[in-house]
Amino acid sequence: MSAIAKQANEACAEAPPAQPVIRRYQPPAGLKEAVSAAVMRAALRVSLKPFLGPPWPFAVQRAALSIGSSMMPQDGRAQVRVERVAHIEVDRVRPRAAANGAQPRHAILYLHGGAFVAGSPRTHRSITRALSALTGAQVLVPHYRLAPEAPFPAQLEDCITCYRQLLQEGYTPDRISIAGDSAGGHLTFMTAIAAMQEGLPAPASLVMMSPALSLHPLPNSTGFERQSRDPMIRMAWADDVARAMKVPAGHRWAEPMAQDLSQLPPSLTQVGDDEVLYDNAVWVVENATAAGRHAELEVYMQRWHVFQAHASLLPSAQRALERQAEFMLRHWAR
Numbered sequence: 001m002s003a004i005a006k007q008a009n010e011a012c013a014e015a016p017p018a019q020p021v022i023r024r025y026q027p028p029a030g031l032k033e034a035v036s037a038a039v040m041r042a043a044l045r046v047s048l049k050p051f052l053g054p055p056w057p058f059a060v061q062r063a064a065l066s067i068g069s070s071m072m073p074q075d076g077r078a079q080v081r082v083e084r085v086a087h088i089e090v091d092r093v094r095p096r097a098a099a100n101g102a103q104p105r106h107a108i109l110y111l112h113g114g115a116f117v118a119g120s121p122r123t124h125r126s127i128t129r130a131l132s133a134l135t136g137a138q139v140l141v142p143h144y145r146l147a148p149e150a151p152f153p154a155q156l157e158d159c160i161t162c163y164r165q166l167l168q169e170g171y172t173p174d175r176i177s178i179a180g181d182s183a184g185g186h187l188t189f190m191t192a193i194a195a196m197q198e199g200l201p202a203p204a205s206l207v208m209m210s211p212a213l214s215l216h217p218l219p220n221s222t223g224f225e226r227q228s229r230d231p232m233i234r235m236a237w238a239d240d241v242a243r244a245m246k247v248p249a250g251h252r253w254a255e256p257m258a259q260d261l262s263q264l265p266p267s268l269t270q271v272g273d274d275e276v277l278y279d280n281a282v283w284v285v286e287n288a289t290a291a292g293r294h295a296e297l298e299v300y301m302q303r304w305h306v307f308q309a310h311a312s313l314l315p316s317a318q319r320a321l322e323r324q325a326e327f328m329l330r331h332w333a334r
Helices: 004-012 031-047 057-071 121-134 154-168 183-199 236-246 278-290 313-333
Strands: 019-026 078-086 088-095 109-110 138-142 176-182 205-209 267-272 295-300
Touching: 004 019, 019 088, 019 278, 031 313, 057 121, 057 278, 078 121, 078 154, 088 121, 088 154, 109 121, 109 154, 109 183, 121 176, 121 313, 138 154, 154 176, 154 183, 176 183, 176 278, 176 313, 205 313, 267 278, 267 313, 278 295, 295 313
Parallel strands: 019 295, 109 138, 109 176, 176 205, 205 267, 267 295
Antiparallel strands: 078 088, 088 138
């Protein structure tokens, strides 16, 4: 039995805590972490941040994200097969150990980031292949429709379709987790809620990296203050995204922060201390806990937006993905 699985078996389902569970992690000591972090921060600030948002059209933003992600090494312990679910192209990621045709016992629906206007399963394989290898699960990654070509709620509808697909394939909800980063963190949160509103069972757990639950600063926001520290995200991007999404006022899924959280599955949220969406992550753990749900927040000091994508280069990012795997294994039925 792997060390991660052993830890998961030893941990029992705890009662919802009275206070939010918040843990803070300093970067690990060592030359590799320090040098890799400095190089990645500089590279993101020069080659990606200027091209995400105005004045660049979405075609340029998509190209910048695709080129940047193509440089990230991927976990060779998992393999990818591209298929279709209804009208949606998907990645099916499985551990190589399960390549003999046996279906893994557990599944992760992974929803990629990209501000609803960019990104694809391909841009996030450094994360999805690692999660498959670490958990032994099948990871289903939809290429959900993007705005502005497909306005809201097309993205969320595609995610619900893929969650329904996993149920139809025989995965019981207590063996499914939903995970995602940035806009995918938003979709992770809302897919669980919207699926339950549609009469589907709740998944076993949610994992969100730097979720973008609000496109606008919160009342207690530190977004503008952290904009200079965040090597990836500019606040001006939000206005472009809001126009592209065309979210109709009053739609029942329009406002994640207005949803009933009383049935929210156990959740783990990870966020970098240097990013503009820090306040969104804090909101999740505080409000889920207030609703009586189990929620954990991990804050990674001196780290940026979705730094987990650099797990092949940063020990801190690799450890963050391992903690996600531990959380999912802890909450899955055997």
